[in-house]
Amino acid sequence: MNLRLPLALLGVLTLGSALAAQQQTTVYTGARILPGGRPAIDNGVLITAGGKILVVGGASTAVPEGAVTVDCAGRTITPGLIDASFRGGAAPNDLNEQGEEVTPQVRVLDSLDPEDRSFARARAAGVTTVHVMPGTRNVIGGLGCVVKTFGSDPAAMVLKDAASLRIVMGAEPSMGNRAIRGGRVDSIYYRRPTTRMGVVWEVRKAFYEAKQALELTLGAAAPPPSPGRDVLARVLRGELTAYTTARSEQDIRTALRIAGEFGYQTVIEEAQDAYLVADQLAAAKVTVLLGAPSAAQVTGPAGADGADPRYATARMLADRGIPFVITTGSNAAALDLVREAMFAVRNGVAPAMALDAITVAPARLLGLDDRIGSLAAGKDADFVVWSHDPLDPAAVAVSVHIDGKPVTAPR
Amino acid sequence: MNRPLPFAAAALLLAAFAPSQDVVAVKGGRILTITGPTIDDGVVLIESGRITKIARTADVEIPWTAKVIDATGKVVMPTWVVAHSQAGQRGLNENMQNVPWLSVADAIDPAATYFEDALRNGVGTIHVLPGNQTLLGGTGMVVRPAGRTVEDMAVAANTGIKLSLASSGGGRLQQIRRLRRAIEDVREYLADFDRRKAEFDQEQAAGAIPADKTWTEQIDRTKKAACDLVQKKTKGWLFVPSAAELDEALRLSQQLDLVLVLGANIDEGVMLLTKLAQPVVLDDEIEYYETDEETQKEHKVCTAKLLADAGVPFALSLGLGGPTSYPWWQLGTCVRNGVDRRLAIEALTTVPARLLGLQDQVGSLSEGKLGNLQILTGDPLQATTWVETVVLEGNVVYQRSEDPKLKYLFARDKDMAAKAAADKAKDQAKATDDAADGDPANRPPAKAADGGGDGPAPKRDGDGKQPNDGGAR
Numbered sequence: 107m108n109l110r111l112p113l114a115l116l117g118v119l120t121l122g123s124a125l126a127a128q129q130q131t132t133v134y135t136g137a138r139i140l141p142g143g144r145p146a147i148d149n150g151v152l153i154t155a156g157g158k159i160l161v162v163g164g165a166s167t168a169v170p171e172g173a174v175t176v177d178c179a180g181r182t183i184t185p186g187l188i189d190a191s192f193r194g195g196a197a198p199n200d201l202n203e204q205g206e207e208v209t210p211q212v213r214v215l216d217s218l219d220p221e222d223r224s225f226a227r228a229r230a231a232g233v234t235t236v237h238v239m240p241g242t243r244n245v246i247g248g249l250g251c252v253v254k255t256f257g258s259d260p261a262a263m264v265l266k267d268a269a270s271l272r273i274v275m276g277a278e279p280s281m282g283n284r285a286i287r288g289g290r291v292d293s294i295y296y297r298r299p300t301t302r303m304g305v306v307w308e309v310r311k312a313f314y315e316a317k318q319a320l321e322l323t324l325g326a327a328a329p330p331p332s333p334g335r336d337v338l339a340r341v342l343r344g345e346l347t348a349y350t351t352a353r354s355e356q357d358i359r360t361a362l363r364i365a366g367e368f369g370y371q372t373v374i375e376e377a378q379d380a381y382l383v384a385d386q387l388a389a390a391k392v393t394v395l396l397g398a399p400s401a402a403q404v405t406g407p408a409g410a411d412g413a414d415p416r417y418a419t420a421r422m423l424a425d426r427g428i429p430f431v432i433t434t435g436s437n438a439a440a441l442d443l444v445r446e447a448m449f450a451v452r453n454g455v456a457p458a459m460a461l462d463a464i465t466v467a468p469a470r471l472l473g474l475d476d477r478i479g480s481l482a483a484g485k486d487a488d489f490v491v492w493s494h495d496p497l498d499p500a501a502v503a504v505s506v507h508i509d510g511k512p513v514t515a516p517r
Numbered sequence: 518m519n520r521p522l523p524f525a526a527a528a529l530l531l532a533a534f535a536p537s538q539d540v541v542a543v544k545g546g547r548i549l550t551i552t553g554p555t556i557d558d559g560v561v562l563i564e565s566g567r568i569t570k571i572a573r574t575a576d577v578e579i580p581w582t583a584k585v586i587d588a589t590g591k592v593v594m595p596t597w598v599v600a601h602s603q604a605g606q607r608g609l610n611e612n613m614q615n616v617p618w619l620s621v622a623d624a625i626d627p628a629a630t631y632f633e634d635a636l637r638n639g640v641g642t643i644h645v646l647p648g649n650q651t652l653l654g655g656t657g658m659v660v661r662p663a664g665r666t667v668e669d670m671a672v673a674a675n676t677g678i679k680l681s682l683a684s685s686g687g688g689r690l691q692q693i694r695r696l697r698r699a700i701e702d703v704r705e706y707l708a709d710f711d712r713r714k715a716e717f718d719q720e721q722a723a724g725a726i727p728a729d730k731t732w733t734e735q736i737d738r739t740k741k742a743a744c745d746l747v748q749k750k751t752k753g754w755l756f757v758p759s760a761a762e763l764d765e766a767l768r769l770s771q772q773l774d775l776v777l778v779l780g781a782n783i784d785e786g787v788m789l790l791t792k793l794a795q796p797v798v799l800d801d802e803i804e805y806y807e808t809d810e811e812t813q814k815e816h817k818v819c820t821a822k823l824l825a826d827a828g829v830p831f832a833l834s835l836g837l838g839g840p841t842s843y844p845w846w847q848l849g850t851c852v853r854n855g856v857d858r859r860l861a862i863e864a865l866t867t868v869p870a871r872l873l874g875l876q877d878q879v880g881s882l883s884e885g886k887l888g889n890l891q892i893l894t895g896d897p898l899q900a901t902t903w904v905e906t907v908v909l910e911g912n913v914v915y916q917r918s919e920d921p922k923l924k925y926l927f928a929r930d931k932d933m934a935a936k937a938a939a940d941k942a943k944d945q946a947k948a949t950d951d952a953a954d955g956d957p958a959n960r961p962p963a964k965a966a967d968g969g970g971d972g973p974a975p976k977r978d979g980d981g982k983q984p985n986d987g988g989a990r
Contacts, residue, residue, distance in 0.1 A: 499852075
């Protein structure tokens, strides 16, 4: 509590050096570099300038003249981590637009608060990019976006403003909703759906109408424009990926079935019961997001979905070749992203694969692997200098860089 | 939670858990003795439940009768010691607040999953005390997390009284006032007792009472434990919810022999704690965010680090489920925040052992101590390390390869999950059967048979939600 002054001072220092660092050619030497998707480089050299990576190489890499050198001996450098399902970014009340239960047109970007604490926490934990989606209270929640975790203007933080469409299966969208039981039909307290079958029907109806409209536009009479329907049409045309939150076995099966019915591509998010549906997931060629694999149970309202997480899930997906991404997801008990990967390693996933699942894999999934998720020439200089192996419980992020800038107070 | 318990005097607790009569030799492991040097490739010899020898394998002759446990390539270390826990009970607190005559012996549930989890995490000694919603809340006891009855589990009884400064309606000052009053009541009772005894002696001396009459009145049974506390014959374990109550806690600890059991939010009070003679017990939440009231900026606080820097000795606690229930996570959190690794390990071994007065029994491996040890797959601070075997007084009480819960959590596909669920149901059926003395009428429906194929989802079976599982295990 009494750290006020020193902290403020540090902040000023960081900002000052940050501006310089962005332009300056900076060389990070002596660290073990885990570039992501490629073998580790011991005693590696990472050179950045103008917010981009110039070179990643071994000890013999030529260092340009006039460059600032940062000695990282004994440290480990990884790409900035990517959380492909991030719960924060906005006030909790701002994540669910409950005026309707199907709101494909709303953008979570409009709710984002760059000052939200979750961004600072994520940064300090080495997370440089997050995928934020609308909350799980709606059947079709709206458009998710991908942002970097540092900035004061959402527009400047954005990497992708319409990155996903969130669809939610299971108990949450109907939780607490009220049917008309003798009350007035136009009561404001009346909200649909009230059951799982109602939830599924809302999804099916929305896509059915969008599909019909899509077919109609081919004829003479174009249907009246509808922003929501247009978003769904983009999903149907394969221009936008659906992220279907489906935790229990039953909900995962339903999510795959509906996507199959309408022929759109989906990612299965929070797939706790994936181990029970492996064959179907493999056949459907979907990517699975594992929310908080450290947790042995689902807490909060999502617990009502009836999912039964197992330690073995990540390892099983890896063995079956089903692509998976580790996220913090909607579980309130989620740990820092790197610790979630650590738990996957504890439960049998190879360390390199667990790290890929929070760097390269989410970058690829979000279609941003040309910019983030790995360390290679030309990519954004988003990286983390760790005290040592980041998968050790005692590891800390010594410094975190976004576009070359250090974005945390130096330790 | 506050289910009232029928009044029951604390049972006379006899140690029914028999130390193993075998000679047990744990061989080939890297031995972390904690208080002595680390021995690579060593042997721990346990006879009649006590350690008789620790040395390099080359220097020990293992008796041919010994039961040898191979720990080659593994790490052997003492089981963890937990200085304060309120888990493993049915009903943590009476809904009456001032109940110093109660004992956790009547509340401990040997079948609680907490004890199972403790073994899985390598915990061998747990001090169970009443919950925090109390004034003078009954006495605690030290147990081992193995055994079917409280008697089996007992290591030491009457380990001190639980006191709490957590307000239960009426606010902080009310609670302080009530606690002072409760302690003062005991003092007054004692003073009155002594006065009456003195009067009796006086009157007898003066001849008013016949010389053959003796003073028969004893200390009221409901007040005995509290009297012991104010006379400093037993320890008090005082829960201090936050830094705001520390002043009062320090005042009380001048009058009584107190161990402070701290809540999570004590970062502002660290300097006050330097005045204490005893180590403190930390909350299981040792890392949290603090918000600056003016700037609204957050920073992370690690209470273990603050205490380590201030030179205050501390014992760590373990949470109930989740990462803080894992010793490696707690120690990792300490080290990640800059606490010395050795200090962190001591905070779950020698420091709590000393707090419990069991420093020559548990918390480290040396000749003469109890044969309590765990065999780990690797370094105790690594996330990838698992507890392989737990030995308590020479008895193997846990083996990872036979752990039904881990089998269940690691069931990797539908068939394996179904099998794990079926096995679990079978185990439960067996346990219920045992408990029912083999009366077939009490047997639960055979759930195991329908576990496979496309029957009901196996997870429903595995949840232990069968109608008949009624606590029997």
